[in-house]
Amino acid sequence: MTADAGRGSLLVVDDSELNRKLLRNALERQGHSVETAADGVAALSTLRERGAGAFDVVLLDIVMPRLDGFGTLPEMKADRQLRHLPVIVISTLDDLPSIVRCIEMGATDFLPKPFNASLLRARLHTSLADKRLRDLELEYLEQVGRVVAAAGAVEDGTFEEAALDAVARRGDALGQLARTFQRMAREVAKREARLRRQVDQLRIEIDEARQARTVADITGSEYFQQLRDKAQDLRRALNGPSAGP
């Protein structure tokens, strides 16, 4: 997928080598990057191998061997990864019922044969603009999901600020929400750290007071007094009568 709204990555599906060459040439001269497939089977294989994100629009012929346009469209629509990819059906104008059937099956537009470079440009521009809009909507929904998940992570104590970095870079209200969320989470984390330090400090003080009390209890006991008296007596006996009390 390209960033430029006017240029895209396209897959041309047509069993005619000549049509593939003509379309590739015209599309590449309009600045698009083009891959080709000779029928529906090859197209689905390319889309699934490369991933739906690798393409912006599929140009799909209807009458093809192995798997035609009528068979390819439902396969794409049934695939979660491919269903949102715009499909422009390529057809001669004398086959209007097939065009209508394809649009009912989910094709976004059709391109008549013989190909016309100006019409090709206009149709693609519209489909690419729709695709960009759809991509933005999907990205927005995905980022809303990240903020919701972040709220759950804060509750569980597993929040990581970096999880919202991409959302926080947005310039809109969702980005503002993500930045506010990150700031609040940072403040909560700081407060927690400060409280933890205070608790640790209090614990030290309590331990010291407890030790002091224990020492006082021991030194104030009758047994300790007796031991001290015995120790003094012993010291006197060892030093002789000249020793002081």
Add this chain to the structure above:
Amino acid sequence: MGRSTLANFLAMTGDDPRFLAEVIDTFVSDARTQLDTMNQALSAGDVDVLRRAAHTLKSTSQNLGAAALGRVSAEIEVMARSREIDGVAQRLAAADAQLAAATDELLRRRPEGVPSHDRRRWAWVAPRRRRQ
């Protein structure tokens, strides 16, 4: 050949002589392949293959401005779709003559001195050029 369609086709090639030659060579050999496929499908009574090949030949002929060949291919496609193949043989003979005429005209327009990108194609195209 239709002037406006041909002009549109030339616009699609971007006035690139090498690409124009490549497209003409591709058409000439692929149209022959489609016509052979249609003849074989008619002999075998396979109307689906006949319809698809007629559709492809119609589409490529229209893209290159070979209107008469496109029309007769469209007629064969309609007949194959409705499975009424009486008269297809005569139309295939007409298509053969129109393909020869279209080939002659396209080869006259083929830029001089541009070798074929595909030797297999040139093997079919070159004798026709020498005859002109």
